[in-house]
Amino acid sequence: MAAVSASALPVVPLGPRTVVVAGDDAGPPPRVLAQDADWPLLAEPTSGSRTGTHALRCYRLLLDGELGAQVERVVVFGRPTLSRPVSRLLARPDVEVLAAPGRGVWADRPFPVDGAVDAHTRPEGADDPAWLAAWQDADRSVSRQLDALLAAERGLTPYEVAGAVGRAVPSGGLLFVGASSPIRDLDLMLRGYAVGDRRKLVANRGLSGIDGVVSSAIGAALGRPRSTRSIALMGDVTFLHDSNGLVLGPDEPRPDLTIVVVNDDGGSIFSMLEQGAEEHAGSFERLFGTPHGVDLAALCAATRTPHWRVDSLPELEHALASPHGGIEVVEAVVRRHDRRDLDARIRALRP
Template sequence: MTAAPSALTSLESARLAVAALAEGGVRHVIVCPGSRSAPLAYALAEAESRGAVTLHVRIDERDAGFTALGLALATGRPAAIVTTSGTAVGELLPAVMEANHAGVPLVVLSADRPEELRGTGANQTTDQTALFGTHVRHCADLQAGTDPVPELRRALLAAEGIVAADGHPGPGTAGMGGMGGVSVQVGPCGPVHVNLAFRDPLVPEPGDRLPSAGPDDAGRTGSADHPAPVDGSGPAEREGSRPLALPDLAERRTVVVAGHGAGPVAEAFARAHRLPLLAEPSSNARFGPHAVGPYRLLLNPFGDLIERVVVFGRPTLSRPVARLLDRADLPAALYVPEPVGWFTPGRRRERVVEELDDLSLFAGTGPAGWLEAWTRAGHAAAAAVDAAILDADRLNGPSAARAVWEAAAGNLLLGSSNAIRDADLAGVPAAAPAARVFANRGLAGIDGTLATATGIALGAGPGARTTALIGDVTFLHDAGGLLLGDGEPEPDLDIVVLNDAGGAIFSTLEHGGIAESGRYGRTVERLFGTPHRVRMNRLAAAYGVAHVRVDTPEDLRAALASRGRGRRIVEVAIDRTGVRELHRRIAAAVQEAVPASATRSASPAGPDPAAVPAAAAGQGAQRIHSGSQPGT
């Protein structure tokens, strides 16, 4: 087949594409080496020499995708990833899936063979159109030689949730406005995919070159800005700053559940309405006087007393909370001020509420004794947890998570599996947050966690320290994320690895009972525990990363206090053989410390609700501003 004459050369098309990215607010681009994507690589190098973008080079596309995800999370702006054709594009699927469910603006630019080579058996050629299916907000396949700007503008708008009324992203400029009068609707942020075909030649013309007074040989200037991150992690912080005025509200025994991405508005709402706050670590609402630390262990004694539930963000961590939200007899409301991508409308049981005023009427205010009973029980439960997990000589998952939670400042990434659950159990709510907490809870996988942490640290900019708390299986799954090419910027990142020589989370689930029964021999240990003997100090040395091993709580606290520059692995040696029994002891200790009788003061037969001064119901109402962060 003879190629049709092209209006644009491959490099001309690539330069237009890169200009559209910069115009649309993309400041960080991850580039993976490849031949077919070479025009984009050269065009990006030229753009970096002008300070328009910052490039990061990775050889592993899977890690590249998660690094871009972390950059987008940290900066609040779309981040882009460039790959060549073939399996390289498929490697991005895990990161695209996470970005879809977490609502993260991720821009995938995949290079492809031209139309005349498709279906011919040409090397590295497959059908890349619509490769990511329903996981992207927008996808486009551009023929070689065409102007990519209009389609990239549509894609960038779609990544930030701007879609024309006919279902196609509007054509205006690449910013949030510029729709030229076209009717638009706002949807959830998320990933987009633009597939760009290129014909030979794929290299610059002989006369092309980078500016001689520009960057070094690596093409690095570091001049692209590091914008301030978006406060919070969810949509609640981005609506208007109108304060919530509390009318005369009914008294109800309501609880506020703050899931992933809820943001500080959940804390302010709970405080204004005198309600207990049950906040997951990555809610960024786990602070203030109403936050109850080991809340999931208190849902049994308090369960029958709860009259209503208000949900901010996406709860994902614990079965007790899931059971609470599944109760058909319990009215529940889900605050969704902006569209989100993590659930399909009509598929959840809760009443969806878009306005804080309506949510306030639904929730009411806590009657006398309600909040106080939760607070007393929370303190007693926390003391019981401490007695079970804190040992002067030995570390375990919850005690290590407690130490990391207390020491973290700047950014904190919590890995899936046990790490985030240990922090949820043992992390004591502070008066005000010291760290912004991240977690890949879109699909709650362990994939790409080190790369995500790296992206967050790079996006945070100079002077900001990032800490990641992860398990050893999560660490080994993404060990390739430690690789940084020579000359690539090294983030300030502490990677705290809870090393128990395998996977412990399954022992706390039903599989732990199967293991205890002995009916399947060592099957559970082999298939779910996945034991290993990796020497992490040698792995760290191979990648040129500093390493320190700690065995006692004192050693861990000292290591966390000695923050430096660059990357460091803090290996925490723990034993997982007793994890199931440890959680039994914790549950038993809390049950003894907080028996059902302890909730008596919160019951309808408790203190007279009329004893609560009328002013108390409105206390803190003026503190609810969806754009504020109380205490920060």
């Protein structure tokens, strides 16, 4: 791990082809820097930076293409953890990395760092607008292709669920996202929000990201009582791991919270990783797919939690547009058997 120098650059000079990466809890500074310099902004959903005109939706797909290969410098804020393309970019020996110091006990960076910036760092001026325009044009092209690909799929896809949930969060709203696939699906589907809309996106991350997600989402909704709307997005295994979070005492406060559970009867994220390769098919289901066969409607009935089951995008959008108050569960049923193939076709998209 590389520690960032305590001496931060007051001004970032122009010249190298630069992108700004905003990881978890980065806040507004990367968005301001990207706008002032006219640099592309690669912002994770929980960065607090995915706002304004410079944030790109499909950046992780573009990083594996021609534009990604042209990057010469990265300015990093927050903790980027979601995508392998970003990790590969930060590890490239031909890329200069400038980073704001990490906050908290573990301030070191798990990638080489060449210099420091902070919230007050500004660019030398506006850079060549052609660099940003190339990224924005490519992002629009890949976004259109992605939407068309998903619309042609049979049945509801996890990506469409994430996109619908992201669109349903109003200005001043709260979105709590579970670990594993949902936060990564949201990363690919979430378009930039308007600056100043004050949406709060929170996610359970790290080695214990699956722990206590239902309870944490309820706590987050209670802790932000003036939210215009509170929604949680999580997978079925994550939901089951903390389903007893729905058990609240009769005198305990209950927030207005819509919990969207993406149910593919197991752990789809592993099908997209090395474990999902054909040579491991014989043992995949038991070790990584982990089908459970749980009737979520019956589980919710046991705690008197309202439950809706949807299996199409119009049904999901209708359910999200019609909250009934209190804690409610919307079960979005999707397929898992072809998730690896769908992921491969998405990663193959190019401008």
